[in-house]
Amino acid sequence: MLIKTKAALAAAAAMMVGGAALASPPTPVYVMKAGASDLYEKTSSQIVLGSTRNPDVRRFANMMVMDHSKSTAKVKAAALRSGVRPKPPMLEPEQRRMVADLRHAQGRDRDRLYIDQQKQAHQMALALQQEYAATGSAPALRRTAGDIVPVVRHHIEMLNHMR
Template identity: 80%
Template sequence: MLMRTKAVLAAASAMMLAGAVQAAPPTPIYLKKAGAGDLYEKTSSQIVLGSTRNPDVRRFAGMMVTDHNKSTAMVKSAARRSGVRVGAPMLDPMQRRMVAELRRANGRDRDRLYIDQQRQAHSQALQLQQDYAATGSAPALRRTAGEIVPVVQHHIDMLGRIGS
């Protein structure tokens, strides 16, 4: 019995250290967070597109607007197929603060801040999408989250290569 308990604890610890998937939030919370994330990505990217002179940042921000418009449409469509109502997206308090910080920043400082914020936002988005894809309760949304995961991972990979 003690050996089995140790084995279970060791496996649980390994999963925690490896960033194991957590239980997905309830579908309405997932929809709220996914919508807010897409809205933040589009809003912050539009702010930066209006001022950046860095071609890498400009390319990335343009891609964010395009890709997050697409993921918003995908999630809305999957929600309709699941019979779930999607409310209008709203930024959460942290996202509102980040947008305000971007608006106050200028030039290269804005670019650096944008990239730092994007790293944080994409890390959170990846976790949300992975969790829902693994354990979400609505099958169409679970499949859609699974389709979004590699896109978010691609964004994270690109952020690793951008110099601001």
């Protein structure tokens, strides 16, 4: 199951990165995808917090809940300033499957799966934020996306040093 999940995550990241190179999504789509990304980060982190014994995973998961709650609030505020009324975030189908896989994993396997999923999810989030920051149509959201990029990069750097 872990190998299948890694392959699906890699394919999803490749599609996201490949598609992001063309143009940023329309503003309402960006807001929806950013919200889904944050919701996935918070949901998956809360799942792992319920079981992990690894202090590094616990510290990272706590940071994910805090940082992604902040980015959700920033995107929502910028969306409202831009005249976009964001709907409550919903997980995308692939994110729902990833959450289900995480719920079914246990112990160290769950921790490893969580870290693998986080690496892929953060690559996808980075591509989304960078593209919108570069070419998005709403200035307030473009600035917010630009502010989020270094935070996501920091998360990726931390993930790359986790065992």
